[in-house]
Amino acid sequence: MGCQNSTNQVNNIQIKSNSNLVLGYWGLPLRGQPLRYILELANYPYTETKYTLSQATEWFGKDKQELQLDFPNLPYLIHGDFTITESSNIANYLIQLTNQQYLYGEGQDKYRVDNIRFVCDELTAKIFASTLQKDEEKQNQLNTQILPKIKQIQKVLASQTSFFKKLTLADIYAYTTLNYFKKTYPKEYQQFAFDFDPFLKIFEEIPRIKNYHQSEKYDKL
Ligand SMILES: N[C@@H](CCC(=O)N[C@@H](CS)C(=O)NCC(=O)O)C(=O)O
Incomplete structure (x- = not known):
């Protein structure tokens, strides 16, 4: 009667017992970071496979083929034997698994939460893409694709320290994006610091986030 192959149901998710949860991403915050925050907020055990850009062949030349992922x-x-990709899909799975549905927001706010979530996700990718460009093109992308969106986020946040009354995915995604923007473009960030600094601070002071940021697990930019 070994329990090696038994299956548990946790929050409507079938999990083989002793299944480790592994998150694979670059050893950078960016698109993987909201997923880490969702796990950390729930104090859910997980391990990470972190790929480095300097040894990107570990991913492109090996695991990308060998892990048998569908996409x-x-x-x-x-x-366990369940595998998925697509960051938003993974976020939804983790919210279900950790029973943190409150992160979606309530009622019609859910769609405004997702609005901020998807705008920020795209903006994070745009900030990263801009760092690969040289001077003039970098400045052009900053002016045309990044700063206008940052200003929109500033307007929606207004002078609040979170987007809604309670913590939601909007805060998690916006924190990831704005913190990345601050670290990547510190000079340009200054004009937004008055509004964004208190927002960043409130998120950083959530006890589990604070512990995580102080741990070895957290990839500092
Ligand atoms: N739509 C996908 C985009 C994923 C994506 O662009 N991943 C980038 C890093 S953010 C990557 O390096 N992918 C590895 C690859 O293309 O093999 C998602 O949201 O997960």
């Missing part, structure tokens, strides 16, 4: 990409999630 190989980073981030990916492996939970």
Whole structure:
């Protein structure tokens, strides 16, 4: 009567017992970061496979083929014999698994939460893409694709320290994006610091986030 192959149901998710949850992503915050925050907020045990840009062949030349993912990409999630990709899909799975549905927001706010979530996700990718460009093109992308969106986020946040009354995915995604913007473009960030600094601070002071940021697990920019 070994329990090696038994299956548990956790929050409507079938999990083989002793299944590790593995998150695969670059050893950078970016698109994998909201997923880490969702897990950290729930104090859910997970391990990470972190790929480095300097040894990108570990991903492109090996795991991308060998992990048997249906749609190989980073981030990916492996939970026992269950595997998925697409960061938003993974976020939804983790919210269900950790029973943190409150992060979606309530009622019609859910769609405004997702509005901020998807705008920020795209903006994070745009900030990263801009860092690969040289001077003039970098400045052009900053002016045309990044700063206008940052200003929109500033307007929606107004002078609040979170987007809604309670913590939601909007805060998690916006924190990831704005913190990345601050670290990447510190000079340009200054004009937004008055509004964004208190927002960043409130998120950083959530006890589990604070512990996580102080741990080895957290990839500092
Ligand atoms: N729509 C995908 C995009 C994933 C994506 O663009 N991943 C980038 C990093 S953010 C990557 O390096 N993917 C590895 C690959 O293309 O093999 C998602 O949201 O997960």
